[in-house]
Amino acid sequence: MAKSKLSENVRQASRQEQFLNVIDRDEATRRFQSSLTLKPLGVENIQLDDLHGRVLAHNIQAKIDVPGFDRSNVDGFAVIAEETAGAQEETPCFLKINNESLLPGQRPNATVTPGTATPISTGGMVPRGANAIVMIEETDLCEQDGVETVTISRSVAPGNMITYAGTDIAQGETVLWGGTKLTSREIGLLASLGQTDAPVFKSPRVAIISTGDEVVAPGETLPVGSIYDSNAAILSAAVKECGGTPVFVGRVQDEADQLQKMINTALEQDVVLLSGGTSKGAGDISYRIVQQFNDPGIVAHGVALKPGKPICMAVTQGKPVVILPGFPTSAIFTFHEFVAPVIRKLAGQPAESRKTVRAKSPIKVNSDRGRTEYLLVRLFESDGKRHAYPMGKGSGSVTTFSLADGFLTIPQHSEIISAGTEVEVTLLDEELQTSDLVVIGSHCVGLDLLLGKLRLQDLKPSIMHVGSEAGLSAVQRGECHLAGVHLLHPETNIYNVPFLTEELSLIKGYRRMQSFVCRSDDERFSGLDGKSAIQVALNASDCSMVNRNPGSGTRILTDQLLQQLNESDRPPHGYAMQVKSHNAVAAAIRQQRADWGIAIDSVANDYGLQSFPLREEHFDFIIRKENLQQPQIVAFQEMLQQPEVQAELEQIGFQVVPQEAGFLVNK
Numbered sequence: 001m002a003k004s005k006l007s008e009n010v011r012q013a014s015r016q017e018q019f020l021n022v023i024d025r026d027e028a029t030r031r032f033q034s035s036l037t038l039k040p041l042g043v044e045n046i047q048l049d050d051l052h053g054r055v056l057a058h059n060i061q062a063k064i065d066v067p068g069f070d071r072s073n074v075d076g077f078a079v080i081a082e083e084t085a086g087a088q089e090e091t092p093c094f095l096k097i098n099n100e101s102l103l104p105g106q107r108p109n110a111t112v113t114p115g116t117a118t119p120i121s122t123g124g125m126v127p128r129g130a131n132a133i134v135m136i137e138e139t140d141l142c143e144q145d146g147v148e149t150v151t152i153s154r155s156v157a158p159g160n161m162i163t164y165a166g167t168d169i170a171q172g173e174t175v176l177w178g179g180t181k182l183t184s185r186e187i188g189l190l191a192s193l194g195q196t197d198a199p200v201f202k203s204p205r206v207a208i209i210s211t212g213d214e215v216v217a218p219g220e221t222l223p224v225g226s227i228y229d230s231n232a233a234i235l236s237a238a239v240k241e242c243g244g245t246p247v248f249v250g251r252v253q254d255e256a257d258q259l260q261k262m263i264n265t266a267l268e269q270d271v272v273l274l275s276g277g278t279s280k281g282a283g284d285i286s287y288r289i290v291q292q293f294n295d296p297g298i299v300a301h302g303v304a305l306k307p308g309k310p311i312c313m314a315v316t317q318g319k320p321v322v323i324l325p326g327f328p329t330s331a332i333f334t335f336h337e338f339v340a341p342v343i344r345k346l347a348g349q350p351a352e353s354r355k356t357v358r359a360k361s362p363i364k365v366n367s368d369r370g371r372t373e374y375l376l377v378r379l380f381e382s383d384g385k386r387h388a389y390p391m392g393k394g395s396g397s398v399t400t401f402s403l404a405d406g407f408l409t410i411p412q413h414s415e416i417i418s419a420g421t422e423v424e425v426t427l428l429d430e431e432l433q434t435s436d437l438v439v440i441g442s443h444c445v446g447l448d449l450l451l452g453k454l455r456l457q458d459l460k461p462s463i464m465h466v467g468s469e470a471g472l473s474a475v476q477r478g479e480c481h482l483a484g485v486h487l488l489h490p491e492t493n494i495y496n497v498p499f500l501t502e503e504l505s506l507i508k509g510y511r512r513m514q515s516f517v518c519r520s521d522d523e524r525f526s527g528l529d530g531k532s533a534i535q536v537a538l539n540a541s542d543c544s545m546v547n548r549n550p551g552s553g554t555r556i557l558t559d560q561l562l563q564q565l566n567e568s569d570r571p572p573h574g575y576a577m578q579v580k581s582h583n584a585v586a587a588a589i590r591q592q593r594a595d596w597g598i599a600i601d602s603v604a605n606d607y608g609l610q611s612f613p614l615r616e617e618h619f620d621f622i623i624r625k626e627n628l629q630q631p632q633i634v635a636f637q638e639m640l641q642q643p644e645v646q647a648e649l650e651q652i653g654f655q656v657v658p659q660e661a662g663f664l665v666n667k
């Protein structure tokens, strides 16, 4: 970037205007909706094949009777019911067989007269004269005086086994009501009436634009510092879910002319959605372009809401133009809050009804004062109690929204939800999916492998990564079935077992090699073992570490090793850089933000880094004793004991000791 442009950007960024006009959520909705005409955009006839999910614009009246004729429900004989009176096995009645057999679709010729019967198939048209059908099972054939005759061994009442014309649907009857969202069932009904199409509300066409220099299309190479465009995909699918038709206009760099052109193209559609560039930072140009509209243009920019504060809502040419915040969770959350209700109304779709459930907050939650916070949570049920765990990754994360079950609302003026408080959780899906094996604790790809296999056995495990210590607390409080942990007990130097109590047992898992990790071309460490490498790193100038978060098993090991090896009374350079996973340690080293760290060797391998073994740690599963007999726990233990599963674990870099995997240990 040219020097003058760079300094202009820096100046602009540091002059960043703040959101002075932040308004509350309801006021923002009111301003936005009152600037729009919120009714369906029109009606179109759509063919049956494309009707699924569309909303019927008018009532549908049947133009024909269904069935259109009196129809036999069984294979048998069409008869005059009265003629069968008194018929029994010992004293059957005899009827001459008419000279036709009525298959479905065949128009009868012969009238059934007294003393006669006509063979008829299921779905066949009942002939004139007949008023009942005798099932074939209750008949036999014989010949009487050279005439084919049926013997009937049961008497039947008039109407027996006949569906009369118009009993299913009568001509003129309203069979479907306007406003109905069409599913397979209604589409079947329309077909039964002979309709090839139906009048439905037009689907609003929603233009989608992703902005940002760093945003790359899925499938393309990802330069360092860039991210894949997830907003376009999630918004496009969400638009369909509320009855709109997504029209992806494009991805545009932070370049005003290009964006201006794209917005002009987008305005050919009914709704325009942009994501990114809504803050008032240096590269945030979306709002600057939208700011030019004045019919009325921007109606709200800044809402006292988390996630979603910088959302910008505008109206031009009577069309909604919304800049959603770039952060993935903010983008989709604000879409559901503000945009989805508008698209639904334009599509004639019923408003979304959201269910709520009650749960306990297992931990203390802090919230910003001054913004209504929607805290996305995962719900876990264990022993009939339900707990709402905050997703904990913020609105920049994709998984915060995509893997959450619901959200709880923390009002604008509340700051804290204490641990144990009962909260109301609004569900994101219509129904809450409950799981039968709740695992909370440290993340491990080995554990992912095991849970994936249990899923294939029709179990429904769910997992939350909170670290080993928090996992241990969760299992102690009875919030989960299993806690995956790798906790080194500093005094005994033993993994996991010393943390057991009277109520807790441990299912032995597998082992992982905690290693000193550095870049493969870092010659300062060539040929060393793990501990010597740490010593070299501590004494080298310009050598920075990446540390792990307190509460993680790796942090305990790191501190123990530093206590042994660090002769200086200062923490090593980079000690304060504390990341939350093995992967983040590896990424920091690979991208040269740090030179060394401690992580498991399988992750180091995946990142093309070199690793020197330090200590084999035990990754085990803590469980409350009262849950030991539950079938899903037994299945988990059995799985760990299977030689094929153990081989797979070894293949992805773990060490399995067959005599211990899956076995129980008590304190």
Ligand SMILES: Nc1nc2c(c(=O)[nH]1)N[C@H]1C(S)=C(S)[C@@H](COP(=O)(O)OP(=O)(O)OC[C@H]3O[C@@H](n4cnc5c(N)ncnc54)[C@H](O)[C@@H]3O)O[C@H]1N2
Pocket (backbone or CB within 6 Å): 016, 210, 211, 212, 214, 215, 227, 228, 229, 230, 231, 232, 275, 276, 277, 278, 279, 280, 284, 307, 308, 309, 310, 324, 325, 326, 327, 328, 330, 395, 396
């Ligand atoms: N100094 C301040 N900085 C920020 C504030 C603030 O009040 N003061 N607000 C923060 C909040 S809250 C949000 S939300 C974000 C919104 O920022 P923008 O809407 O301007 O979005 P960008 O800066 O363009 O991007 C933010 C983030 O999202 C990623 N992104 C963008 N587009 C996509 C996409 N299509 N798919 C996936 N991810 C995307 C982008 O790379 C950035 O990481 O601002 C905070 N900052």
Ligand code: MOO
Pocket (backbone or CB within 6 Å): 305, 306, 307, 308, 309, 310, 325, 327, 329, 330, 395, 396
């Ligand atoms: O709106 Mo931002 O979403 O608070 O993260």
